[in-house]
Amino acid sequence: SQTIHQWPATLVQPVGSPLSLECTVEGTSNPNLYWYRQAAGRGLQLLFYSVGIGQISSEVPQNLSASRPQDRQFILSSKKLLLSDSGFYLCAWSTSGGNQPQHFGDGTRLSIL
Amino acid sequence: QKEVEQNSGPLSVPEGAIASLNCTYSDRGSQSFFWYRQYSGKSPELIMFIYSNGDKEDGRFTAQLNKASQYVSLLIRDSQPSDSATYLCAVTGAGSYQLTFGKGTKLSVIP
Numbered sequence: 001s002q003t004i005h006q007w008p009a010t011l012v013q014p015v016g017s018p019l020s021l022e023c024t025v026e027g028t029s030n031p032n033l034y035w036y037r038q039a040a041g042r043g044l045q046l047l048f049y050s051v052g053i054g055q056i057s058s059e060v061p062q063n064l065s066a067s068r069p070q071d072r073q074f075i076l077s078s079k080k081l082l083l084s085d086s087g088f089y090l091c092a093w094s095t096s097g098g099n100q101p102q103h104f105g106d107g108t109r110l111s112i113l
Numbered sequence: 114q115k116e117v118e119q120n121s122g123p124l125s126v127p128e129g130a131i132a133s134l135n136c137t138y139s140d141r142g143s144q145s146f147f148w149y150r151q152y153s154g155k156s157p158e159l160i161m162f163i164y165s166n167g168d169k170e171d172g173r174f175t176a177q178l179n180k181a182s183q184y185v186s187l188l189i190r191d192s193q194p195s196d197s198a199t200y201l202c203a204v205t206g207a208g209s210y211q212l213t214f215g216k217g218t219k220l221s222v223i224p
Contacts, residue, residue: 032210044157044201044214051210059211090156098208099145099164104156 002027006091006105014113019064019078021108023091026072033074034092034102035066044090050074051096086112115140117204119215128224132189136202136215139183144209146178146185149201151217157201161187192222 006023013019025031035047046059048066056066063082067075074091089108094100116139126132134148145164149157163169163176163185175188185204189196199217 034210043216044203044212046211049210057210094210098210099205101147101159101162102203102212103159104149107156 002093002103004091004093004103004105006108008108009106010109010111012111012113013081015083016080019076019081019085019110021076021089021091021110023074023076023105024072025093028072028093028095030071030096031093032096032100032102033068033072034094035074035076036090036092036104038088038090038107039086048076081112083112086110115143115204115206115213117202117213117215119200119202119218121216122219123221124218125221125223126192128192128194128222130192132192132196132220132222134187134189134200134202134218134220136185136187137183138185138202138204138213140204140206140213141180141183142206143180143183143204144207145205146176147203147205147212148174148176148187149203149214150196151199151201153198189220192220194222194224196220197222 003026034049036044050068091105092102094102148161151157161176169176173190177186201217202215203212
């Protein structure tokens with residue numbers, strides 16, 4: 001069966017510091033991968049998605065970036081965090097192709113001080 | 114802009130009753146519809162998906178889709194206190210990789 005791992009579970013970072021969140025999927029090949037953010041009191045916002053190694057689509061212009069160095073690895077990064085980057089970051093995967101159900105990791109709760 | 118609307122709730126139902134959760138969407142070209150359950154502080158968990166008009170049943174859960182009315186619902190029969198959570202409706206367009214989520218309906222099942 002497929003599993004998705006996301007770490008760390010919680011993170012407290014000062015404003016202006018860098019960020020790296022990692023997500024890996026097991027038990028499937030060539031998945032679609034996604035990064036979402038859920039801010040307090042707001043809905044899930046798609047940040048990035050990837051349909052293959054090195055392929056990244058950005059949905060929201062911001063100071064975050066994503067990379068997919070391996071088939072089942074997805075990384076979310078920032079060079080300098082802003083206060084507004086606080087939130088619950090979720091990685092998800094689906095089988096390749098459109099209109100597929102997405103399955104979420106446990107998430108990283110990021111607080112910016 | 115694609116929108117998915119849900120009543121934020123809270124929706125309170127007594128234990129053993131049927132909980133009915135509703136969702137409307139703006140994009141008439143939407144093709145796939147998903148229901149997720151999210152417990153407080155946890156990540157969303159997929160519980161149902163439906164692609165065609167009509168009903169789809171899985172255990173105590175029934176998803177209903179009416180594309181003409183741009184309406185999708187989730188019924189939970191024999192509601193249990195463990196069903197207390199926020200339920201998120203999500204929609205994709207034809208061939209799309211992107212899920213558009215509603216803000217969720219908070220369900221409270223009272224023992």
